Amino acid sequence: MKEKLQSTINKALPVIVALLLIVGLWVWLCSSGAVPKFMLPSPSDVWNAFVGDWQLMLKHAGTTLAETFIGLFFGIAVGFLAAVAMSRFIFVRKSLYPIIVISQTIPTIAIAPLLVLWLGFGMLPKIVLVVIIVFFPISISMLEGLSSVDKDTVNLVRTMGASRVQIFRYVKLPSSLGHFFSGLKISVSYAVVGAVLAEWMGGNQGLGSYLAKVRKAYSYDKMFAVIILISALSLLLIWLTGFLQKKITPWEKINDSRL
Amino acid sequence: MNALEVKNVSFSYDGKTNVLDNVSLNLKKGELVCILGVSGGGKTTLFNVISGLLQPQSGRVLLNGEDITGQTGKISYMLQKDLLLPFRTVEDNAALPLIIKGTKKKEAREIVGEHFAQFGLDGFQKKYPAELSGGMRQRAALLRTYMFGGSAALLDEPFSALDTLTKSAMHRWYLDVMDRIKLSTIFITHDVDEAILLSDRVYLLGGKPASVTDEIIIDEPKPRSADFNLTQEFLEYKRDIISKIR
Numbered sequence: 001m002k003e004k005l006q007s008t009i010n011k012a013l014p015v016i017v018a019l020l021l022i023v024g025l026w027v028w029l030c031s032s033g034a035v036p037k038f039m040l041p042s043p044s045d046v047w048n049a050f051v052g053d054w055q056l057m058l059k060h061a062g063t064t065l066a067e068t069f070i071g072l073f074f075g076i077a078v079g080f081l082a083a084v085a086m087s088r089f090i091f092v093r094k095s096l097y098p099i100i101v102i103s104q105t106i107p108t109i110a111i112a113p114l115l116v117l118w119l120g121f122g123m124l125p126k127i128v129l130v131v132i133i134v135f136f137p138i139s140i141s142m143l144e145g146l147s148s149v150d151k152d153t154v155n156l157v158r159t160m161g162a163s164r165v166q167i168f169r170y171v172k173l174p175s176s177l178g179h180f181f182s183g184l185k186i187s188v189s190y191a192v193v194g195a196v197l198a199e200w201m202g203g204n205q206g207l208g209s210y211l212a213k214v215r216k217a218y219s220y221d222k223m224f225a226v227i228i229l230i231s232a233l234s235l236l237l238i239w240l241t242g243f244l245q246k247k248i249t250p251w252e253k254i255n256d257s258r259l
Numbered sequence: 260m261n262a263l264e265v266k267n268v269s270f271s272y273d274g275k276t277n278v279l280d281n282v283s284l285n286l287k288k289g290e291l292v293c294i295l296g297v298s299g300g301g302k303t304t305l306f307n308v309i310s311g312l313l314q315p316q317s318g319r320v321l322l323n324g325e326d327i328t329g330q331t332g333k334i335s336y337m338l339q340k341d342l343l344l345p346f347r348t349v350e351d352n353a354a355l356p357l358i359i360k361g362t363k364k365k366e367a368r369e370i371v372g373e374h375f376a377q378f379g380l381d382g383f384q385k386k387y388p389a390e391l392s393g394g395m396r397q398r399a400a401l402l403r404t405y406m407f408g409g410s411a412a413l414l415d416e417p418f419s420a421l422d423t424l425t426k427s428a429m430h431r432w433y434l435d436v437m438d439r440i441k442l443s444t445i446f447i448t449h450d451v452d453e454a455i456l457l458s459d460r461v462y463l464l465g466g467k468p469a470s471v472t473d474e475i476i477i478d479e480p481k482p483r484s485a486d487f488n489l490t491q492e493f494l495e496y497k498r499d500i501i502s503k504i505r
Binding site: 150152153155156157158159160161162166170171174175177249250251 | 307331335338342360407
C-alpha cells in the first residue's frame with residue numbers, strides 16, 4: 001500500500017509541479033498588470049465565475065454529456081459493425097476503407113454548421129457529429145485488431161471444429177480488445193469536443209452554446225471556467241475508459257509487466 | 260486396429276509442384292509414432308492435410324475407418340508455439356475444445372479441472388498463460404489437445420522451442436503422462452534422439468516432393484526410463500536412422 005502510494009506520487013509529481021508553474025505564471029501575468037484584466041481573467045476571477053454560474057453550467061454540461069454518450073454509443077456500434085464487415089468481406093473493405101479515410105479529411109468545423117442546417121437546433125445534429133468523430137478511430141483500430149489475429153491460432157481453433165462465428169467470438173473479438181480500447185481512448189477525447197463544437201454552431205443547450213453566449217458578452221472569466229469544465233469532462237471520460245479497459249482486459253496488465 | 264490411416268496422400272499448393280508425394284502411414288490405437296525429417300520438408304503440410312485444414316489432390320485420411328479427408332474438428336493438433344489464448348486463463352484455454360463442441364462453460368471447467376494434477380498444472384487454473392514458464396505453457400497446450408478428446412492427436416514439434424534442460428524434463432514428464440492417458444499420437448520432430456526416446460515407430464519423411472522413405476520400429480518396452488538414451492541399443496537405433504537419412 002505504501003509502495004503504491006509512493007509510485008502514484010512519483011508519477012503525479014512532475015505534472016503537479018508543471019501545473020503549479022503554469023498557474024503561477026498566470027497569476028503573475030494578471031497581478032503584475034502585464035496583461036490587461038479584460039483580456040485575461042485571473043484564476044480567482046475564473047473561480048468566482050464558476051461558483052456564481054455553476055448550476056447553469058451543470059445543466060448545460062448534462063446536455064453535452066448526454067449528446068456525448070449517445071453519440072459514443074452509436075459511433076462505437078457503427079464503427080464496430082463496419083470493422084467486422086470490412087474484415088469479413090474483402091469487397092466491403094476495398095470499397096469502404098478509402099471512403100472512410102477521405103471522410104476524415106473533411107474538417108469537422110465545416111460539417112457542423114451543415115448538420116445544424118439539415119437537422120435543426122436540437123440534439124440530433126450534435127449527436128450525429130459525435131458519431132462521425134467517434135466512428136473513425138473505432139472502425140480503423142478494430143479492423144487493425146481483427147486483421148492482426150495470429151493465423152496459426154485461427155487454424156488451431158479451426159482444427160477443433162470451430163465455426164466462423166465461434167472463431168470470431170473466442171479468438172478474433174477478444175484478441176482485438178486492446179486495439180478497440182486504443183481507438184476508444186482517442187474517440188472519447190474528441191467526443192466531448194465534437195459535441196461542444198456542434199453546440200457552438202447552433203441551438204441554446206449545452207456547454208458549446210453557453211460558450212458562444214458568454215463569448216458574445218465578453219465574459220472571458222466565464223469562458224475560461226467553461227473551457228476548464230470541458231477539459232475536466234474529457235479527462236474524466238478518458239480515465240473512465242482506462243478504468244473499463246483494466247476491468248475488461250485484466251490479462252493485459254500481466255502481459256505488459258512481463259515485457 | 261488402426262486409429263488413423265493416411266493413404267497415398269499427394270498434395271501441392273499450386274497444382275503443379277507436389278509437396279507431398281504418395282504418403283502413406285498408419286497409427287495404431289495407443290501408439291506413439293514419430294515423423295522424422297528435415298525442416299521445411301513437408302512435415303507440417305502433412306499435418307495440415309491430416310487435420311483437415313488442407314484438402315489433398317489425391318489420397319485419403321481415415322480415422323477409425325471413417326473417411327475424414329478435408330474435415331476439421333476430428334483430430335486435435337498441437338504446435339511448436341503453444342498458441343494459448345493470452346486472454347483466457349489456463350483452465351479456460353484447456354476447456355476451449357469442449358466449449359466449441361457446445362459444453363457449458365461451468366461444466367467444461369469441471370471436466371478440465373480433473374486433469375490439472377495429472378498434467379502437473381495444479382494451482383495454475385486461474386493464471387493467464389503469460390504467468391507460466393515455457394514448459395508449463397506446453398503442458399497446458401497438451402492438456403488442451405487432450406481435452407479435445409479425439410481418438411488421435413497430432414503434435415508438431417511440441418518441445419523444440421524449449422531449452423535443452425526443460426526439454427529433457429518435458430520428455431520424462433511426457434513419457435509418464437502418455438503411459439497413463441494412452442493417447443494415440445503422431446509426433447513431428449527433426450530431433451533424432453527425441454524420436455527414438457518417445458516413439459514406438461519412426462517414419463522417415465524425405466525427398467522433394469516428400470514421401471515416406473523408411474520405417475523404423477523402436478522395439479523397447481514402455482514406459483521407458485529417461486536413461487534409455489544412454490544405452491547401447493539407443494545408439495544402435497540412432498546409427499541406423501542417421502544412415503538411412505543420408
